[in-house]
Amino acid sequence: MNAKTVLPAVAMTAVSMVLTLAVVMMWLGTAVPWPVALVVGVGIDGGWLATLAYERRLAAQGDHNRTVTAVGWSFGLIAAGVLVAHALTAEESAGAWLAVAWLPIAAKALWLVHGLWERTALTPTALGAIRDIQQEARDEAAVARARLRAEAATEETRLTAVTHAGARVARVQARTAKSLAGAWSTLEAARQGDDTGRALSSVTSRVTPDVTPRWDLPVWGPTEPLTARSLEAAPSLTDQELDTLVDEIRLSETPALSYREMALRFRTAGHSASEVRLRAAWKRVA
Secondary structure, eight states: OHHHHHHHHHHHHHHHHHHHHHHHHHHHTTTSOHHHHHHHHHHHHHHHHHHHHHHHHHHHTTOOOHHHHHHHHHHHHHHHHHHHHHHHHOSSSHHHHHHTTTHHHHHHHHHHHHHHHHHHOOOHHHHHHHHHHHHHHHHHHHHHHHHHHHHHHHHHHHHHHHHHHHHHHHHHHHHHHHHHHHHHHHHHHHHHOTHHHHHHHHHHTTTSTTOOOOOOOOOOSOOOOOOHHHHHHSOOOOHHHHHHHHHHHHTTSSSOOOHHHHHHHHHHTTOOOOHHHHHHHHHHHO
């Protein structure tokens, strides 16, 4: 990389010095003896070359001198001015001479670029370390992107599975609710039917000819459980006491209450008994 920046600057400087010397020889050669013109041309090129060498020496030491830099640019401007003056006074090929008049300034600019590169240049070891760090950062970024994509795909799969499972559960619940609603309607129709009791009585009358029980189907629906205080307050009843209470509640109105009405009033009064014992007492007294 050093040769890529220094070689163009050296080449353009050499061309500029040759052009400056040639122009001085042609321009002053007719007015003064040629040795004098040669001295003037070599003086301009020598001063420019001397200040350039001093600038390079300071740059190699990591130093900088504004005075030397200003003198170097002055010699470059003088060389460019000589070329421009020759181009303006030349009778032939004025455009060609004017086209190359910028070469001294360009040469100084190339040396400036080379100096900037030298101040910012790094060693191969540092460049290798930088490349390793950049490669490591790219690897980590690629791994992080792959991990995020994998996690996103996994989360999407999980959500899809949960959604499908929820949909299946909802469909099963809907079918179950529909079946329960149909069963509830059937049970309610049987309970409310006028012929239910007569049908059941006709079946049992052959077994118990002297007893005509009153049939009531159990009621399915929401219940209100007794609180702990109510359970503690309600004493346990013996079979005889339970039979007496059931008979009193059943005969409290005329006609006698049905089992459902009796059970409702029994529990509303605060008495406690299981459904099995209460129905058994009802059968005994009825």
